[in-house]
Amino acid sequence: MSAPATVTISYREAMRAAIREALLADARVFLMGEDVGAYGGCFGVSKGLLDEFGPERIRDTPLSESAFVGAGIGAAMGGMRPIVEVMTVNFCLLALDQIMNNAATITHMSGGQFQIPLVIRMTTGAGRQVAAQHSHSLEGWLAHIPGLKLLAPATLKDARGMLAPALADPNPVLIFEHGSLYNMEGELAAGAGAVDIERAAIRRPGADVTLIAYGGTLATALAAAEELAAGAIEAEVIDLRVLRPLDDALVIESVTRTRRAVIVDEGWRSGSLAAEISARIMEQAFYELDAPVVRVCSAEVPMPYPHHLEQAALPQASTVVAEVRRMTGASG
């Protein structure tokens, strides 16, 4: 009998498998961050790795994002391939100086003498009732910075396959893992491995409107597309996958076919990634549009703690459906 074609796996396990594979494949790779060792990671991603790889390669750090991100940059400059885990994107603000002024800049400042093959993983997003200091989606802020590559794995395949090419990239790469995805479980090809980290992907083809999502909002967009299909509106769903540099080509190609775009972004609307994408569509596809671009974003409030308020603040499939119906002239 041949080996099974697929395995049932969770997003968390896929991410762990990717880290384990990287540790096995390259002695320069190591993981560090708050509670990644003995505790197994705040979200359980690195559970068991300390036992397998030891404290030299699975390193618990003090609660100082600036210090351990800076240490990761130094290690990368010294020839290592560090994977730095920052517990949430909210906390990465403490390391923003390291990320922007050093990681994103040193190659330029050194005239190319130094490269920073650093990967920073961080959890992003809301939906788990962990309130306003742990729930925000600040990908848009970080996507502002030249010199960084930003990835948002939204599928098991991407969770499994994005780390290896990120480590192989000579420049700093930030990987955003949406907190609501860790428990997502599904089938993954047994031999799944590295994926491209250049292009967006069409997760569902459609002719009437393009829903553009990433990370945690991919599920929202797909749910909206399902509901719209019942009303004979075929939505195309694009998973951005790479938040910087954006894959404009696919977005523009899709919008040119569907003539309408809705961006579903868990970030705050003002100055968001959704704003950037909207501007690019306007710049590159104005004459292809049948309706103004629509953004469905999070409410511009600190993320509330109560479940009902948190859900009210987040982009919902029902909102996407209503917006699409309005822009396509469909009733109810």
Next chain:
Amino acid sequence: MPTLGADMESGTLLEWRVKPGDAVKRGDIVAVVDTSKAEIEVEIFEDGVIDELLVSEGTRVPVGTVLATLRTGAADGAPAPSPAPAPPSPAPAPPPEPAVTPPVAAPQRAPEERRLRVSPVARRAAEQLGVDLAAVAGSGPDGAITKADIERAAGAPTPAAAPAAEPGERAGAMRLAIGALMARSKREIPHYYLQTQIDMSRALAWLQEENLRRSVADRLLPSALLLSAVARAVAAMPAMNGFWVDGAFRAAGGVHLGVAISLRGGGLIAPALHDADRKSLDELMSGLRDLVTRARAGRLRSSEMSDPTITVTNLGEQGAELVHGVIYPPQVALVGFGGIRERPWAADGMIGARPVVIATLAADHRASDGHAGSRLLKLIDNRLQEPQEL
């Protein structure tokens, strides 16, 4: 340039019949205009003296262009140049529109006057496909015209796409114009259809008797009876006689029957028989003959083109047995007659052969309901049972 039909966007001034200094009175023919359908004689609707001709012969100008100015003698002696454009409204116009705009033009002109909501891709598609945006109904957000709307509209080329009506291209241009107007009708007007069989034995018997007393030249045709019956029935049903304009029904002031006339070169035209409900059969008969002759010669008058309030299409003796017509926007109803045929007819428990015509009604459901439409057909039937009253 008056609108000589709801589908007209521009016209070519073929000929001036007046020159500056000529005194004119209401009803005089001052110019001949070529629409894509026909050459139309343009009447003036005010008395005065022609001041200046502003458009030279052979020039094609959009509807609404001032063709000439007129000095009206109303003021005290001093002939102040009147801004009143000539030709002014060729219709007995309900006034809110500017004088040059007859009421039939309103549904087309209104969207031009405010800014159309057109999506960028639709605007480009309209340019590429030659679709006139003003004639397209938008289905997008807030009524915006979308690419799909343009593609639907492009299925029927619009007047904007029509070539200038050179004589040799007249038939082609007319097909485009008819296509655009009928497509608009079917797109915008929720038609409903009714039909009824009408026993014509009394009417035809009366007609035969009547014609015996007449010279050959003065004989009446059944068409005159049908037109008279419709006109008198419509006069009693104002809800069927008028226009759907700006989202509301506007009853017409008189009954001006648009008579569909097929042209020898192909195509058709539906000029008006004015105040048909007040005309005798003789007047209707001569009016009809005159219209047919002039329509086929391409010499209709502007008022006849612009103000029919309801259309009658009569397939005639040799025609098919019934017709489901397409309403001529912005009218709200069309009455159709098939050929008069002998058919089995049951009456008083007996079956016999009688001449029967099938009358149909196509009506705009925004303006009326089947109950009213049904009543109109019943009234037409009643009229035809008392031919001596027609």
